[in-house]
Amino acid sequence: MGRRGTLWVRLPVAIQEVTLPGQFTLEYWQDSGWYVGRLTEVPGVFSQGETLDKLEQNIRDAYRMMLEAEGDTHIGARRTEITVDV
Numbered sequence: 310m311g312r313r314g315t316l317w318v319r320l321p322v323a324i325q326e327v328t329l330p331g332q333f334t335l336e337y338w339q340d341s342g343w344y345v346g347r348l349t350e351v352p353g354v355f356s357q358g359e360t361l362d363k364l365e366q367n368i369r370d371a372y373r374m375m376l377e378a379e380g381d382t383h384i385g386a387r388r389t390e391i392t393v394d395v
Contacts, residue, residue: 335368
C-alpha cells in the first residue's frame with residue numbers, strides 16, 4: 310500500500326459497548342478508491358471500506374474482534390498508570 314497521493318485525516322470515532330477508554334482516533338487515507346484506516350491508540354487494528362461510513366463500521370468490528378481474540382478481561386477494571394524508563 311503506497312503513500313503516494315494519499316490523504317491523511319484524523320478524527321475521533323466512538324467505539325460503543327466499550328467501557329475504557331470509549332473513544333479512539335481513526336486515522337485514515339484513501340488508497341485505490343478505498344478508505345483505509347487504523348486506530349492510532351490500538352496497534353494492529355486496521356480496516357478498510359468503500360465509504361468512510363463503512364470504514365467506521367469495519368474498524369469497530371475489527372476492534373471488537375481483537376478484544377474477543379485476546380479474551381480482554383480488563384475492560385471495566387480500574388486502571389493504574391506508571392511511567393517506565395526504556
